[in-house]
Amino acid sequence: MTVVTDTTEPVGILGGSGLYRLLDAPEPVAVATPFGDPSDPPSRGTFAGRPVVFLPRHGADHRFPPHRVNYRANLWALRSLGVRQVVAASAVGGLRPELTAGTVVVPDQVVDRTWGREHTVYDGEGPVVHVPFADPYCPRGRPVAVRAARAGTLPAVDGGTMVVIQGPRFSSRAESRRNAAEGGSVVGMTGMPEAAIARELALCYTSLALVTDADAGVDVESSVTHAAVLEAFARNVVALTAVLHDVVAALPADDDCPCRHVLDGLDLPASVAGP
Numbered sequence: 722m723t724v725v726t727d728t729t730e731p732v733g734i735l736g737g738s739g740l741y742r743l744l745d746a747p748e749p750v751a752v753a754t755p756f757g758d759p760s761d762p763p764s765r766g767t768f769a770g771r772p773v774v775f776l777p778r779h780g781a782d783h784r785f786p787p788h789r790v791n792y793r794a795n796l797w798a799l800r801s802l803g804v805r806q807v808v809a810a811s812a813v814g815g816l817r818p819e820l821t822a823g824t825v826v827v828p829d830q831v832v833d834r835t836w837g838r839e840h841t842v843y844d845g846e847g848p849v850v851h852v853p854f855a856d857p858y859c860p861r862g863r864p865v866a867v868r869a870a871r872a873g874t875l876p877a878v879d880g881g882t883m884v885v886i887q888g889p890r891f892s893s894r895a896e897s898r899r900n901a902a903e904g905g906s907v908v909g910m911t912g913m914p915e916a917a918i919a920r921e922l923a924l925c926y927t928s929l930a931l932v933t934d935a936d937a938g939v940d941v942e943s944s945v946t947h948a949a950v951l952e953a954f955a956r957n958v959v960a961l962t963a964v965l966h967d968v969v970a971a972l973p974a975d976d977d978c979p980c981r982h983v984l985d986g987l988d989l990p991a992s993v994a995g996p
């Protein structure tokens with residue numbers, strides 16, 4: 722049963738490479754977190770008729786490479802501004818021939834190949850917290866994103882495994898082949914620990930991944946460059962923003978989702994925001 726209907730709760734939107742601005746009249750809000758500053762002050766505003774908080778994960782001037790993004794501060798900042806649902810846009814490489822540039826993938830699984838990143842908010846004194854992560858993405862946000870993507874102008878794919886590499890370099894051909902052989906659909910550099918930290922903060926988290934390239938060129942001679950990624954993203958950013966608009970408009974506005982209740986009943990460190 723739907724208990725709460727709250728249309729004032731803001732939806733959090735994380736912009737990736739190529740999506741640094743979204744709102745017409747952004748209102749930046751300085752937020753302090755226990756983990757330092759987010760990539761930029763998040764911006765409050767209205768998008769798709771709903772209150773939102775937008776944060777470009779690399780900073781508006783793209784100054785943070787994937788391994789330097791303060792994922793903990795970014796998500797903590799969104800949560801402290803009342804966000805409970807996050808839509809995360811990112812540019813990814815396609816590991817399957819059918820996932821050509823301009824395809825929107827709504828992944829349902831993730832493989833974390835990053836290292837050396839601050840990957841948990843539960844690393845201080847206090848009770849040990851293990852959150853479930855078998856299904857890394859929000860079970861209610863994902864179908865909404867799939868419907869919105871399918872209604873848009875770009876090819877859309879429901880499901881797939883996002884392999885998250887450390888970067889900032891791209892993959893070798895052998896790495897790309899391995900990622901594909903092990904079941905990967907797309908490869909990115911920011912999907913983790915972002916998705917896991919979102920879960921740790923009881924946030925609904927839905928990934929909207931735009932394919933910009935064929936990674937190391939599994940079956941083609943060319944390989945990806947940063948310029949090519951940005952160029953492909955720029956070519957599709959209007960269509961992706963339209964999808965994002967429809968996702969935000971259609972996200973449920975109640976607190977029924979299991980993501981929000983993942984911390985219920987757990988003994989949490991005092992420093993962590995409760996459910």
Ligand SMILES: [Zn+2]
Binds near residue numbers: 861924978979980
């Ligand atoms: Zn959820």
